[in-house]
Amino acid sequence: MEINHLNSLRLGFSTKQASIIKSKGVAKYIGKQLSATNKLSEPNFISSSPKSLKELQALRQKVVKEGGDKKDITKQLAKLNFDWKAFVIKRCNETEYPLREKINLFFQNHFVVTSKSVKVPFWIYKHYETINNNSLGNYKVLVKEMVYSNAMIKYLDNQQNKKGNINENLGRELLELFTLGEGHYTESDIKNTAHALAGLSFGKEKGVYRRFLKDNSTKTVFGKSGNYSIDDVIDIIFEQKNTPYFLSKKALKWFFYDNPPEDKIVKYGDVLKENDFELKPFFNTMFIDECKNLNGGNQIKNPLIYFLQVHNDLNIVPNYKLMAFILKNQSMDIYNQPNVKGWKGGKDWLTSQIYADRNQFIDFVIDRRKNYEKQLNKQLKKIKGGNVNFTPEININKDDSAKVILNELTDRMIFKTNKEMWSELNEILKYDFDPHAENVEKSVLRVYQYLAKRPEFQVI
Missing domain, CATH: 1.20.120 (Four Helix Bundle (Hemerythrin (Met), subunit A))
Incomplete structure (x- = not known):
């Protein structure tokens, strides 16, 4: 895959930013995005x-x-x-x-x-x-803001956490999933963090402590003791060794690698720590360094990237409610993860059923299969989402030779090719391809259909 198309996928949701990245250079592009x-x-x-x-x-x-x-x-x-x-x-x-x-x-x-x-x-x-x-x-500030979020308080039942009746849900997830990861705290740390959260309940804009429900006892977390509120506890959490590396690993997994290399986790975790948990320099360093990597194939596309790429490649005007429905069926229901651990990613994005559904969607878009269209319209009617209306078209010079067209599409779409793939592509768009013949658009769409159903298209 051509590097600018690859980086457009890494830094966004499709390849439509590739030309901007190419003209500005990836470092300037990243700088403008982050500023x-x-x-x-x-x-x-x-x-x-x-x-x-x-x-x-x-x-x-x-x-x-x-x-x-x-x-x-x-x-x-x-x-x-x-x-x-x-x-x-x-x-x-x-x-x-x-x-x-x-x-x-x-x-x-x-x-x-x-x-x-x-x-x-x-x-x-x-x-x-x-x-x-x-x-x-600042990441520490973001963690504090998230803990005070009315949505977070409700989702993890902290409105039920009161002096004398402690609920550990938010305290546990603060340590396990938001900051440190398993194995980097004790059960005592969880209990005392939960005591520090007691009385934190819903407010008008964000959570507030209820004075009579707050626990004013001495709490001991990570060896330090005091009458701590949750802000104090979070300050102590950010003194712990694994805090920067836990976020570094999760960020690398989201943007670049299903299985992040340990040396990279340490490298970018160090950047986060050295910059006092400021997120901008952390992301800037990680994005610039990782976008120098010319090799794709390190990450399975999540469903949102897959479907937005197809829509943009084929110039299809999105029906966003339809896409929300499709993503739900692809196990990426927006703001509705299966549990507090979130979408796992990796192989979970490409089960045999998800892969079959992606291929069915591509076949529908290219071939306009009526039964599938009927199913989608039925679902859209339930959510008042309009109708399916796909007219695919590829932005490519149809006057080019078959070889040029095939090279351009593989560069846009596939992180690597092989002899078998080229043999099959040359059967779809033969060497004597006539750019002025009837149904030339359909012939090029057949190439896209073939490539989009390849395992290699499922990977960034």
Whole structure:
């Protein structure tokens, strides 16, 4: 694969940034992406939705009082959640700053909350907004902001964590999944972290401590003792040895490697530590260094990258609600991970069923298979998502020879080729290919169809 196309996939969600990366150079491209203000405005469907659990409960009571059915509110929330998924996917596809959105999605999968569990769409929006505002700031600050997120408090039940009745969910995940990783803390550290979190419950914009529910006892974490709040505990966590390397490993896995090499984990973890956990220099160093690697094949594409790449390659106008539905079936349900550990990635992105579904989608796009179209339209009707309308077209000079066209498409799409592949490609687009013949577009689409179904296309 040509290096600029490869880096466009690494730093975003498709190959459409390849020409910009080529003209600016990858270092300048990364610098501009990381320096830009990534604006976020609250969408109208969130503005008009309940802002808290109390408002949601009041809305349910009002509906019942007026003779309605509480299930109508459940359906309304389900629709709002689909609108939210579509909103996030649209940002990933249409933004000027795809690298920023990829960082946002990385942190959403690091600090998992789900719309299904949180219930309040506004809290989900605020969670995303907090990530967007802090994803290139200081990592310690981001961790603190996430712990105070109403969405996080609800997702991990910290509103139930009170003096005399301790709930360890948030305390455990703070240590295991957000900062240190398994094996780098004790059960006593978890218990005392949970005591420091006691009384932290929902607030208007973010969580607040309830004075009478707060635990003011002495807590001992990592050998230090005091009447700590969670901010104090997080300060101590960031003094621990593994904190920078835990994030380094997860970032390398999200952006570059299904199995990150140990030396690279240490290298970029050191950068994070040396810069006092400032995220911008950490990401900048990692992106610039790793984008020098000319070799692909280190990471299976997640479903979002796969489908956005196909849409952009074939100039298909996305139906974002449809894409949200497809991603759900591909095990990448946006803001609805299967558990607090998030999407595992790697081989989980390419089970035999997921691979078959990807190939079925490609066949549908190229061949317009009616049964599949009927299934998709049926699903879209349920979520009021319009209709399927795909007219694929490839931006390529059809006047070129078969050899030039095949080379261009393989450079865009495949991280490596072999003799068997070239033999089959030469059968699809023969050497005596006539660029002025009828159905020339269909012939080139057949090449794309073949390449998109190859195992090599599933990998970055």
